[in-house]
Amino acid sequence: MESESAVTTCYRHPKVESHVRCTRCDRYICPNCMREAAVGHQCVECVKEGARSIRQARTAFGGRISTVPVVTYVLIGLNVLAYLAELLRSSVVDRFAMLGAGLADSEGGHYLWDFPYPSVLHAEGLVDGEWYRLLTGAFLHLPPTEGTFGIAHIVMNMFALWNIGRIVEAQLGRVRYLALYLLSALGGSVLVLLIVPDEQTIGASGAIFGIGAAYYVMARRLGMDMSGVNRFMAGLLIWLLISAGLTSWQGHLGGLLAGGLVTAAYAYAPRGPRRPLVQAAVCVGLLALLVVLAVLKVSALKTGAV
Structure with a gap:
C-alpha cells in the first residue's frame, strides 16, 4: 500500500491547503496570498520586496x-490660517511681522529705531532676539481695511502661488520645492533687514517672486x-518696479535672487x-x-554702528 502524500498549506495561513509555490521564495x-508576476505567482512579501528594489522615477x-x-x-492653508488669526487678533501683525529694529513703549506705541534709546522705550524686532520674524512675516498679509491693497494682498498672492x-x-x-519657498522667503526678509531694518513688512510676495524665478x-x-514664460517674467519684473512705490521691493528682489x-x-x-x-550644499x-x-546687521544695529 502506498503512503498518503503530506498535505501542504499556505505559509501565511497554515489551515489553508495549497499546492502553488511562490516563484521567488x-x-x-x-x-488570497497570490500576486500575479511575470512568470507564475509571487507571495505578498516578495512583491513588496520587489517594489522596494525598483528604482523610483524622478523628475x-x-x-x-x-x-x-x-x-x-x-x-x-498656512497663509489663510495666519490671515484668520490676524482678523481675530490685530496684534498678530505687530508680533510676527518682519522687523529688524524698532522701539515700543509700555502702552503699545511703536517708534522708529534709534540707538541709544531712552529707558522708557524697549527694543523690538530682531534686535530683541525675535529671529522668528524672518519667516513668520512671510505668512502674514494686510488686513482688509489697511494699506493700498487690503484683502487683495492675500488674494493676489495666493492666486499666484496656486498657479505657479x-x-x-x-x-x-516636494522637498526641493519647500526648500526653495522657505529660502526665497528668507532671502526677501534678509534684504529688507539690510536696506530698511526699521520698516515693518509682511506678505508672501518674496517667496512667490522666488517661485517665479524658479x-x-x-x-x-x-x-x-x-x-x-518671458511674458510672465516681464509682468513679474514690471510689478517689481511698480512695487517700489507701493510695497516692499526689497522683499520682492531678495526672494527673486534667492529663488x-x-x-x-x-x-x-x-x-x-x-x-x-x-543641490543640498548650495x-x-x-x-x-x-x-x-x-547676524552681522543686527549686531551693528545693537551697537549703533549703523
Missing part, C-alpha cells in the same frame, strides 16, 4: 514624481517655448549620485550666508 501560497531636477501638489496646498506653485512643485518634488530657470533648462540661485543649483547640478549632495550655503548677513 518557493513557499506555498493560497489564493529632470531629481525630485520624486507626485501628482498632488501637497506642499502648495499646505502653504496656502503647482507647476514648480511638480517639477522639483519657473523661468526651469523653463530654460527644459528647453520650453519661452514666449509665454533664482536655488533653482539654478537644482537645474545645473551634474547628473549622477552626487547631484542631491550638490541650499545650505545660501542659508548660512543669509544667517551670517542677518
Whole structure:
C-alpha cells in the first residue's frame, strides 16, 4: 500500500491547503496570498520586496514624481490660517511681522529705531532676539481695511502661488520645492533687514517672486517655448518696479535672487549620485550666508554702528 502524500498549506495561513509555490521564495501560497508576476505567482512579501528594489522615477531636477501638489496646498492653508488669526487678533501683525529694529513703549506705541534709546522705550524686532520674524512675516498679509491693497494682498498672492506653485512643485518634488519657498522667503526678509531694518513688512510676495524665478530657470533648462514664460517674467519684473512705490521691493528682489540661485543649483547640478549632495550644499550655503548677513546687521544695529 502506498503512503498518503503530506498535505501542504499556505505559509501565511497554515489551515489553508495549497499546492502553488511562490516563484521567488518557493513557499506555498493560497489564493488570497497570490500576486500575479511575470512568470507564475509571487507571495505578498516578495512583491513588496520587489517594489522596494525598483528604482523610483524622478523628475529632470531629481525630485520624486507626485501628482498632488501637497506642499502648495499646505502653504496656502498656512497663509489663510495666519490671515484668520490676524482678523481675530490685530496684534498678530505687530508680533510676527518682519522687523529688524524698532522701539515700543509700555502702552503699545511703536517708534522708529534709534540707538541709544531712552529707558522708557524697549527694543523690538530682531534686535530683541525675535529671529522668528524672518519667516513668520512671510505668512502674514494686510488686513482688509489697511494699506493700498487690503484683502487683495492675500488674494493676489495666493492666486499666484496656486498657479505657479503647482507647476514648480511638480517639477522639483516636494522637498526641493519647500526648500526653495522657505529660502526665497528668507532671502526677501534678509534684504529688507539690510536696506530698511526699521520698516515693518509682511506678505508672501518674496517667496512667490522666488517661485517665479524658479519657473523661468526651469523653463530654460527644459528647453520650453519661452514666449509665454518671458511674458510672465516681464509682468513679474514690471510689478517689481511698480512695487517700489507701493510695497516692499526689497522683499520682492531678495526672494527673486534667492529663488533664482536655488533653482539654478537644482537645474545645473551634474547628473549622477552626487547631484542631491550638490543641490543640498548650495541650499545650505545660501542659508548660512543669509544667517551670517542677518547676524552681522543686527549686531551693528545693537551697537549703533549703523
